Each structure stands twice: as structure tokens, then as C-alpha cells.
Amino acid sequence: MTPLLEVQGLHVAYADRMGEFCPALAGVSFDLGSGEILAIVGESGSGKSTLAAALLRLLPSNGKIQQGTVLFEGKNLLDASPQDLRRIRGGRIGLIFQEPSSSLHPTMRVGQQVSDVLAAHESLGRRTLSERTNQLLATLFPADAARISVSYPHELSGGQRQRVLIAQAITCGPSLLIADEPTASLDPTTQQEILQLFETLRQNLGLAIILITHNPALLASLADRLLVLYAGRVAEIGPTAQVLAAPKHPYTAALLRCLPSDFAKSQGTRKAKLQVIPGDAPDLSLHAQGCRFEPRCAVRMEMCKSDEPEAVAVGERHEVSCFKFPG
Amino acid sequence: MRPLLRVENLVKHYAAGRPSPPKNKFPALDGVSLSIRARTTLALVGESGSGKSTLARCIACLEHPSSGSIWFEGVDVAGLHENQQRLLRPQIQLVFQDPASSLNPRWTALEIVSEPFFVQGRFSKQERSDKACAWLDHVGISRKMVSRRADELSGGQKQRLAIARALALEPKLIVLDEALSALDYSVQAQISNLLLELQSSLGLTYLFITHDFAMAAHLADEIAVMDHGRIVESGPAERILRSPGHHATRSLLAATPRVPETPTILVNF
Amino acid sequence: MRYFLRRALHAVFLLFGVSLLTFLFSALTPGNYFDEMRLNPQISKATVAALRAQYQLDRPLPVRYLHWLNAVAHGELGFSFAYNSPVGPILWVRARNTLLLTITAMLLAWLLALPLGVWSASRLGRAPDRILSGTTATLLVIPELVLALGLLILAVRTHWFPTGGLVSVGFESVSPLQKLQDLASHMVLPVTALVLGTLPMLVRHVRASVAEALQAPFLRAAVGHGIPRRKLLYGYALRAAANPLISLFGFSVGTLLSGSLLVEVVMSWPGVGPLLVEAILARDLFVVIGGVLLSMIFLVGGNLLADALLYWADPRIRTAASAK
Numbered sequence: 001m002t003p004l005l006e007v008q009g010l011h012v013a014y015a016d017r018m019g020e021f022c023p024a025l026a027g028v029s030f031d032l033g034s035g036e037i038l039a040i041v042g043e044s045g046s047g048k049s050t051l052a053a054a055l056l057r058l059l060p061s062n063g064k065i066q067q068g069t070v071l072f073e074g075k076n077l078l079d080a081s082p083q084d085l086r087r088i089r090g091g092r093i094g095l096i097f098q099e100p101s102s103s104l105h106p107t108m109r110v111g112q113q114v115s116d117v118l119a120a121h122e123s124l125g126r127r128t129l130s131e132r133t134n135q136l137l138a139t140l141f142p143a144d145a146a147r148i149s150v151s152y153p154h155e156l157s158g159g160q161r162q163r164v165l166i167a168q169a170i171t172c173g174p175s176l177l178i179a180d181e182p183t184a185s186l187d188p189t190t191q192q193e194i195l196q197l198f199e200t201l202r203q204n205l206g207l208a209i210i211l212i213t214h215n216p217a218l219l220a221s222l223a224d225r226l227l228v229l230y231a232g233r234v235a236e237i238g239p240t241a242q243v244l245a246a247p248k249h250p251y252t253a254a255l256l257r258c259l260p261s262d263f264a265k266s267q268g269t270r271k272a273k274l275q276v277i278p279g280d281a282p283d284l285s286l287h288a289q290g291c292r293f294e295p296r297c298a299v300r301m302e303m304c305k306s307d308e309p310e311a312v313a314v315g316e317r318h319e320v321s322c323f324k325f326p327g
Numbered sequence: 328m329r330p331l332l333r334v335e336n337l338v339k340h341y342a343a344g345r346p347s348p349p350k351n352k353f354p355a356l357d358g359v360s361l362s363i364r365a366r367t368t369l370a371l372v373g374e375s376g377s378g379k380s381t382l383a384r385c386i387a388c389l390e391h392p393s394s395g396s397i398w399f400e401g402v403d404v405a406g407l408h409e410n411q412q413r414l415l416r417p418q419i420q421l422v423f424q425d426p427a428s429s430l431n432p433r434w435t436a437l438e439i440v441s442e443p444f445f446v447q448g449r450f451s452k453q454e455r456s457d458k459a460c461a462w463l464d465h466v467g468i469s470r471k472m473v474s475r476r477a478d479e480l481s482g483g484q485k486q487r488l489a490i491a492r493a494l495a496l497e498p499k500l501i502v503l504d505e506a507l508s509a510l511d512y513s514v515q516a517q518i519s520n521l522l523l524e525l526q527s528s529l530g531l532t533y534l535f536i537t538h539d540f541a542m543a544a545h546l547a548d549e550i551a552v553m554d555h556g557r558i559v560e561s562g563p564a565e566r567i568l569r570s571p572g573h574h575a576t577r578s579l580l581a582a583t584p585r586v587p588e589t590p591t592i593l594v595n596f
Numbered sequence: 597m598r599y600f601l602r603r604a605l606h607a608v609f610l611l612f613g614v615s616l617l618t619f620l621f622s623a624l625t626p627g628n629y630f631d632e633m634r635l636n637p638q639i640s641k642a643t644v645a646a647l648r649a650q651y652q653l654d655r656p657l658p659v660r661y662l663h664w665l666n667a668v669a670h671g672e673l674g675f676s677f678a679y680n681s682p683v684g685p686i687l688w689v690r691a692r693n694t695l696l697l698t699i700t701a702m703l704l705a706w707l708l709a710l711p712l713g714v715w716s717a718s719r720l721g722r723a724p725d726r727i728l729s730g731t732t733a734t735l736l737v738i739p740e741l742v743l744a745l746g747l748l749i750l751a752v753r754t755h756w757f758p759t760g761g762l763v764s765v766g767f768e769s770v771s772p773l774q775k776l777q778d779l780a781s782h783m784v785l786p787v788t789a790l791v792l793g794t795l796p797m798l799v800r801h802v803r804a805s806v807a808e809a810l811q812a813p814f815l816r817a818a819v820g821h822g823i824p825r826r827k828l829l830y831g832y833a834l835r836a837a838a839n840p841l842i843s844l845f846g847f848s849v850g851t852l853l854s855g856s857l858l859v860e861v862v863m864s865w866p867g868v869g870p871l872l873v874e875a876i877l878a879r880d881l882f883v884v885i886g887g888v889l890l891s892m893i894f895l896v897g898g899n900l901l902a903d904a905l906l907y908w909a910d911p912r913i914r915t916a917a918s919a920k
Contacts, residue, residue: 090822188582
């Protein structure tokens, strides 16, 4: 079965003030089936937001997609004409940016902002537009959709704004949703509500979802597959349960060890030191050879300094880029 | 033994003129009482709007409570005059969530940590520089980085800098208001290790405010849970985690994301 | 509502202050209308003295001010010595003429500035934007006086437009349509001068505000939703850039009476400008005060209008105001 989204060898770089290109993503490849939920896990500087923006060609003016293909429903998005691209954005692929507080227009009512997206893709009369918007808001705000519809963003709570962003993303019935850190600024209980909402959307609408986060534990129960990004490269990608229970890439293992252990089971490990990843996140503007994780890797080898590992299959739809797993 | 900090029946109404969210019809702090023993960590856990930041600010003498008392080493801080409070300030320091807004981005790390010594006015330039470098070293900022400007540092480094600045005054109590929440998890691990080490070597007391129960569970000796301006449950960390009583505690615990089975060894080669 | 009452009260206080200052300054300047008359041997001393008493010029200053204030409250703006008639009618006629020019110029300038600014901001840094920026910068540097004189020279040389005045000789005897044509042809030059004087600054402000709005995260989000380009520029970016532009609009309204003085004088347009200049030179106290007061009313009114528009346009201001 052809996957809904196929990304092959994506290379993205940013130009700095001198015009030199600094790589942000290198050779990123993955695919996504219809109705599948993929979690992209990465820390600051890993390139996860760049990836989200690059898929729809929404990079800032100094960003450039240097190589690769992004096949969506069989067509390469990187070759699409501006009209096609506009049709796909919001129409076939819904995008939820970070920071709900600044992703909404400050002086427009949120109901209007949702209708605008619908109006941009379907030519409907004013009445139909209004009805469809109200129906959608009613599903996301069962209690007070009418009040929310005429509110302004600054009158809503963080969780409510997040729901409005979700409404904007799904109003035209897309087949893929990309959500960049959708729960970052929310309380734990609100986080869980929003994640539950994504699951409901997947079930009811058959949506495929890419969720970007920096907390691997967050999507443990929601995501089908997990993609771990480090320094702009895919370190590991595989079924969530497998990757979390038995991570193959040294970075994945180290990252999971950083999380405070499941406290219900912990006895006497409280206030103990956490195992950290020594060193700092890599500076991608410096040219380096070899594996990007090598300076901090606990199991590094000689060849890791000079060569970059390729992706190798280690299980059912499970790949790792590490010399510990020769092809 | 007398606790280092004791708060009794603290009440704080929202300041007039600030648009309060429509759902808040209760005071920011509604009769809060707690105590912290020296050299221990109390974690204050709650959702946003529960009043934890307001409590932190009152304890750090940045805001005046409407009523109630705050006893620090036996002295009623809330009742003190402004000048006397100022003498007490070095002993209670605050580290904020967002280092970008609490550190002057154009100052170098050295300047930021030297500033408290400058304000005290007792030290020569060389002395200030030496003391500042010593504290920066203590938090893991190497000599090479001391002359970097704050906006050139990473998130983790900025928080280390904020901690160094707080330590420079040799406080007894450090209030960490969501100080780790904005950091990556690998960086959170580094900073939490740093905090633990500083606690044991310098005898610090922490008030750790967060909505992340997992980190609270890891760092705290005692946990207090806040909801709607009140402390709804408090006690030793073990007890709260094992058998939470109040529904707010239980829902927070349930909402905390956790990895099903944390691996402790790498796959065998 | 309380917000407005406070702003309006503030405005009233401002007007009081201004009127007092103007009164003081004009009354304290050396010389008055009657000194000139005294030099004229044909008018007897007794007549001068009688006139002075009639105009109460020998009463102390505070008394004169209070009398004047009382009169203004009743709608009388005083008496013009030079024209020998109440100030009110003179001022209204001149004000009407001025407003004819300035309102036309303001509307034209704004209707041009908005699309030009938006278009420039959307092509920031590229050739069309640079050309427009260069042009506006040049126009800004040229003094209004030079612009007005330049246009006048154009009129003289080409005979395309009349070289001054409101209407031509024989205005009363032609048909309404011809009257309109005549008026319009007289208006072209002064309106052009005014537009050329104000347009560059407006365009630059619109460009700057819209360029800033185009960088905002919500705009990128809107692009991500596939909102079409025109709607992005006008419905989203311009709308978000509205606040500083509304304040600027209030300022435009505020200078409706006072901003065209130079152009009116150069082009012999019978507006408030030339009237004020003559009155100052002739020490015609009440005309000066009346003119300044009227201009001030417009200025303060313009600000109040801007406040009202901001309140209506930006919900965040409404929330902040109602929380106080």
C-alpha cells in the first residue's frame, strides 16, 4: 500500500548573515501511512520545527530546501506550483504551529478565523460557511461553542486556543495533520485532553497525524511510531513500544534515561542523580565529520569520528543510523 | 527543630486593575500554610492559576500578602519594614522559568554574576571578578564562557547562570519557579543533578515550584499540592506519590506523562 | 464608557489651557489695533478712546479673559477690529474653504497611501519597494513651500490650471455644472501640493507597520492554512497593523485646519491660513484667538477620534479599559 506521505533524503539549510549555509536537516527520510500517528521527538536544535515547516515549504526567507522529495498522495510537494501548494495547505494537509498564543490573529474573532480557512478552500455561501463553522466548533467545544466563536484570542485560555488551532487545521477535512509541539505551554490535565482529542480525530476522521514534541513520554500511548531526531538527522525510527522499551540508538537510550524514572515504581532512587548525556547539543554551524552524536556517545568507536552512519533496518519498520548495527 | 521557613494563613487578593480571568472568583492565595525544614526540598505542585507563583513571589518578598505571616528563621518577614526586608533579601533568592527575560541579554555572564557583589559595595574589581568566576565554575560554566553575552548562551547555560547569580549572595533558601520547565529533558537532567549537588555541598533549602509531578517526585523530600489558591494536600513525598488523597493530586498524577518501562541498560552487543 | 468620559474631560481641560495661553500671548504682544489708528491724523483722539472703551481694552487682563470665555460659551467668538464684524461668520467661511481642500487632500492621500504601502511591504527589499522608498524619501526632503511654488510655476507656464484663488471672476453667473468645474480646476493645484506633502510620510508608515505584521507568527500560520494572498495582505496584515495607522489618522484629522497654511498663502486660497496671518500682523486679537481655538478643537477632536477608533478596532484595548 502506498504510504500517504513519503519523505526521501530531505536536506534543509539556513543562510546566516554572511550568506553561508548552515545545515539544519540532513538526509531525513521516513514514511507515513494513512491513519497512522508518528511522533517526532527531538530536543532544541534537532531540527524538528524545521522539518514541520519544510514539508509544506513554509521556511522563513533564509531557509532553503537543498535536496530531497516530499511525496504526498503521490505528488512531490517540492515541485508543486504556488496554486497547488496553496490548495494543499489547509486543504489536504492541516498545520498546527507552536505557540497558540501567537498563532492566532489578535484582533479577529476566532470563529471568523476558522471560517476564513474554510472559505479559502471551498466556495460556499455565507450561511453555509457559518453553519459548517459552528458545527465544527460545537464538536470541539461541546459546552460553549457560541461564546467561543465570537471571542477574541486573548479572552481564551491556552487549552481553548489550542482547540481553535485544531479547528482551523481540520475544517477542510485534510488527510494529514502536522502538529508542532501542540501541548508545550499547557497544564498536564489540559495536555491529556488535547492528546485524547487527537486520538478521537484519528478514529473518527481517519486522519494521519505527525506530532512533534521534545518529551518522548508524552506520546507513549498515542503514537504508533516514533522518530528520534538528533542534529538534523534521523537517529532511529520504529514502533513506539519497541523504541521505548528497547532503544537501539545510543542517543535514544540516553535520552530516555534522562527522564525521572516512573515514580510509582521507584524506591530509593528519588533524589539520586539522573544519568545525563554529557556535553551540550551540537552546534550545527560548525562543520563536522562523522556521526553527530559521537562526542557525547557512551559506546563510540573509531569509525564514528570520520564516517556518518546510514539507516539500517533492525526490525519491522524499525531503522537505526548507528555503526553498532552494520547493514 | 524550628523550620527555616513557615507560612501561616497567607491570603492575597488579585491586584486591582489587572484583568482577572472570568473563572477566578477566588483570591490568589486563600489561607495558605506550609513549612520547610532547612536543607530539604519542598515541591509545590499545581496547575496554572492555582496560585503557586503568587506564593513564590510573596515568600521572596516581591509582593505583599493581604494578610497572614511569613516566618523566616523565626522573623516575621511580611510584617517587616521595606528597609529591613532589603537586608533579608540576599537570604531568599528566586530563579525564574524563563532565563531569557530574567537575565539582561547584553551583559556577559561575568557581569551578571558580579552584579550582586557590586551592589553590596564591599569588594574591589578583582575580588568581584574572582568571586564571580568561582560561582560560575561551581555551576559548570567554564572559564571560556564567562565573557560570553547572555543571549549567546543556550537555555541550559542560561539557567546555570541564573543559579550562579542566585548563589552569589549565599542564600539559605532558593525558590525555583518552574525553573526547569522550559528546558529540554536532557538539560533538565543536568540541571537537576546540579541542584542536588549544590544542596548537599552548600546546605541549601529549595522551594521547587512546578506542574511536572515527575520532576517534583524526583527532587522533593516533601510535596504540597495547590489548587485554587489553597494547599489541598501536603506531606512526605513517598506518601503523596503512593497514596494521593485529594482529587486534584490524583488528577495531576494521572496526567503526568511517563514512559512505560524505563530502560537502564543499553542493548547487548 | 467611563474611558471616554475621562478622555473627553481631559480634552476639555486641554482646550481651556490652550485658550488661556493664546489669549495671554496675543494680549501681551506689544501694540494693538488702536495704536495704528492713533497714528492716523484723520481719526480724532476721542473716537479712538471711545472705541477702546467699547472694546474694553482698558480693563485688566483676567476680566477680559472671563468676558471672552463667557461669550464663547454663548457661541460668540468676539469682534474683529479689522473686518469690523463678528469673528464667527468670517471664520466659518474661511474654515469651510480650508476644509474643502484639506478633506479632499486627506482622503486622496490615505486612499493612495494604503495600497502603495501594502504593496511596498509585500515586496520588501526588492526593486519596486526600493524605488518607492527612494521617491518618498526625496519628496519628504523637499519643503512644502518649494512644492507649492513649483506647482504654481507649472500653472503659470502651461496655463492648464488657474494660478490662485477659489473661483474665477463671473462665478455667480454660470450654470451649477460649470461652477463645479471651475471650483475643481482651482482646487487641483493646492490639493496636489497638500497630497505631495503628506503622502510620503503616510506611505512609509503604512509600509513599516505592514512589514512588521507580515513577520508575525499568526501570519505564517495563515499562510500555512492556505489563505489567499490578497486576504493575507489586507484582511490579516493590514488589520494587524491598524493601531499605529489609526493614531496617524487621528493626527491627519487633527491637522485639517492647521496643516494647509503654507499652501493656502502661496496659492491665494481664501482659507483660515491667510486669515490668521493677516490677523496676527494686524493685532486683530479675537480673530487670532478664534482661529487658534478652532484649530485646537480639531486637533483635540482628532485625537479623541483616534482613541474612539482604537477602542472600536482593537479588542485588547477594550478588555484593558474595562478592567480598570
